[in-house]
Amino acid sequence: MSTALAQPVERENYLNKHYGVGSWLFTTDHKRIALLYLISITFFFFIGGFFALLIRLELLTPAGDLVQADTYNKLFTMHGMVMVFFFLIPSIPAVLGNFLVPMMIGAKDLAFPRINLLSWYLYVIGGVMMLHCMLTGGVDTGWTFYAPFSTEYTNTKIVEAGLAIFVAGFSSILTGLNFIVTIHRMRAPGMTWSRLPLFIWAHYATSIIQILGTPVIAITIVLVAAERTLHLGIFDPKLGGDPLLFQHLFWFYSHPAVYIMILPSMGVVSEVIACFARKRIFGYSFVAISSIAIAVFGFLVWAHHMFVAGISVYAALIFSLLSYSVAVPSAVKVFNWTATLYKGSIHYDAPMLYAFGFLGLFTIGGLTGLFLAALGINVHVTDTYFVVAHFHYIMVGGALMGYLGGMHFWWPKISGRLYPEGWARLAALIVFVGFNLTFFPQFVLGYLGMPRRYYDYSHMPEFQVLNVLSTAGATILGIGYLLPMIYFLWSMRYGKPAPDNPWNAAGLEWQTQSPPTTFNFDQEPVVTWEAYNYDEIDAGHREEVHVVG
Amino acid sequence: MPGTGRRSTLSDSQTVVDTSVHAHGHNPALLHHFSDEQQQRDSASLGMWIFLATEVMFFGGLFCAYLIYRLWYFGDFAAASQSLNWKLGGTNTIVLICSSLTVVFAVYAAQHGKRTMLLASLVLTLIFGFAFLGIKAVEYAEKFEKHHVPGASFSFIATVPGHPDLMANPRHAEIYFALYFIMTGLHALHMIIGIGIFVWLLWIAWKGRLTPQYNTPMEIGGLYWHFVDIVWIYLFPLLYLIDLHK
Secondary structure (H helix, E strand, O other), X not given: OHHHOOOOOOOOOXXXXXXXXXXXXXXXXXXXXXXXXXXXHXXXXXXXXXXXXXXXXXXXXXXXXXXXXXXXXXXHHHHHHHHHHHHHOOHHHHHHHHHHHHHHOOXXXXXOHHHHHHHHHHHHHHHHHHHHHHHOOOOOOOOOOOOOHHHHHOOOOHHHHXXXXXXXXXXXXXXXXXXXXXXXXXXXXXXXXXXXXXXXXXXXXXHHHXXXXXXXXXXXXXXXXXXXXXXXXXXXXXXXOOHHHHHHHHHHHHHHHHHHXXXXXXXXXXXXXXXXXXXXXXXXXXXXXXXXXXXXXHOOOHHHHOOOXXXXXXXXXXXXXXXHHHHXXXXXXXXXXXXXXXXXXXXXXXXXXXXXXXXXXXXXXXXXXXXXXXXXXXXXXOOEHHHXXXXXXXXXXXXXXXXXXXXXXXXXXXXXXXXXXHHHHHHHHHHHHHHHHHHHHHHHHHHHOOEOOOOOOOOOHHHHHHHHHHHHHHHHHHHHHHHHHHHHHHHHHHOOEOOOOOOOOOOHHHOOOOOOEOOEOOOOOXXXXXXXXXXXXXXXXXXXXXXXX | OOOOXXXXXXXXXXXXXXXXXXXXXXXXXXXXXXXXXXXXXXXXXHHHHHHXXXXXXXXXXXXXXXXXXXXXXXXXXXXXXXXXXXXXXXXHHHHHHHHHHHHXXXXXXXXXXXXXXXXXXHXXXXXXXXXXXXXXXXXXXXXXXXXXXXXXXXXXOOEEOOEEEEEOXXXXXXXXXXXXXXXXXXXXXXXXHHHHHHHHHHHHHHOOOOOOOOOHHHHHHHHHHHHHHHHHHHXXXXXXXXXXXX
16 A cells, blocks of 8 residues: 555554554454444345345346245345345444444544454454354354244254344444443543543444344344254244244344444434535434433334234334334434534535435335334334335435445545545446436335245236336345445545545544544543534634644 | 453553553543543443443343243243242342342442452352352253253143143143243353452452442442342243142
């Protein structure tokens, strides 16, 4: 990298301080660990994406002609498991969160740097187990591995996949634990709770879910593995067990897991919108507290995945009402972001385009979530493409748009290089168009009655047009995802060196050099201003902070 | 174990290479990214409490499953429960409560620099820990001999307590024993990890690295030990003492 330097002398930073494989594999620097995660999750993203591509190709024609039924079952299962547990859950927290949480609060590192490294190794071990599982046969139950199908009837590699998720789960727990302790204990002088960037609030809320939810899926996997190996009857109704218990335990984690994906994304969007509207966030404390509220309410709605599974009608009513309550803090956020834009001085840079994309797609995903929380509509569209479209609007339209927006926003800080802005805006547009073309037709398909997880729909050929649209959209979306990877890599060698604060942004992470030094700041910063004081920055009132020596 | 304040070789070398203005030479246990000992101690302690919260949720799933089936199959669960040896379980409860007491002594001794008391308390804690596992092994062996271990050779013939003419359903008793082995097995695994931690604590105490100024490992190791004890305090009545008066 140093050969392509534009500057005569590159300042010492976390990237060039040490070279060699060992300095990366045994690093305790949160920024290097973030990059290790970035590489690992990108790898799994493309594996999961490859499965998605095969699924969409199969559905191009009504007949089941590309793959066998068994193969198709494995494709959507492995797509789900890889994308949920090995991409979306770690995505923003483990990459951007790892990099930014200490910097945003003015700390030198996370509270437990070696545990942070351990969490990456756990992720890798889980990932290798998952790869081995896929290469030796995979799993065909759907990513939800419902019992007793998973414990008694399928002859695929449930135990191995379960253990892979178990190990990766501990990586997620350790990340959450590290963030909570860091946010409590490592804040710089003057960085009070009411001055924390909203990205930090979002990660705090996410971490609560990670530490309280993940152990429940862990013990569920232990029970499934024990039941499958020893033929116990914990979930098998034939032996006196209760399959609904599995679903309760599974969704107790897996519903809040959706908020592990979306909350960090909301944190990114808060940072980006404030910066590119050059305004203080409207209703800071409401946006902050709504993150915590989403984490808390998120734990109380899991049984809305089980409305048709035979739970009591009273339980269904209560869970339906509680599910509506999550919409309140979510709407608080969306309205506050919109109000922030009002009379803002809006700049249409690439990160902002992703944030706009997030706003639209998350709103559609959230509102269709309300349809699904309504008992009547839920029964009509359960297990159809309506559900598939809904959660992809949240998990891809929401979480992934936020991730990409954040990667663009902080890439100059992470790499010290600028990416080509024109290409980045084009990619944002391609992703937005491709995404909607892929998933909007699926709402219609689902509403008309196309069930999910079918590889052959030759008895309903009228669905082909919408499926062709969806597959075409997926191709466009794929290009939209490849582009940033290409120009980010390109920029590491050929990109212009980034200034310390290319966006003239407010956060502490922008007050140090790009890329930062190993311990982030040469002097411990002292914070005397609120987050998002863009009016003061733009009026030149804020004292220039020089924390770089 | 989170946050034990010992330095790795790597962070040592980083400190040596680092030429910035920070020079904490005075306390070798203070890691470079903390500004003072107080911050480091508070972080380690909070980290352990959060870890214990995850442990509560981990065992919580099992307790939830246990409570549901106990409610559904109460008679069968009571019959299966009475095949356990409550005297051995009760002895183990006393053993663990005693071990918690010696852990309290160890924490006190570390904070006040009483070396002999510290070493003695740690050794006693370890003896109690091994005693617990030994008694547990005797109980497991007995269950194995009676074919009460769930699996292909499982068999359970007993009447429901209070109903001499009603045989317990072996399928439901098998669920009880499955939960019994998973819950006590995970607890025993936690005990083994705890013994590993305390062997390490004994080692650093022997080396004189636990001082009144720096005893965080003892403090958070103690928290972990107490937690594992508390889990047993719940497991014992739930598993051993179902409907014992009949």
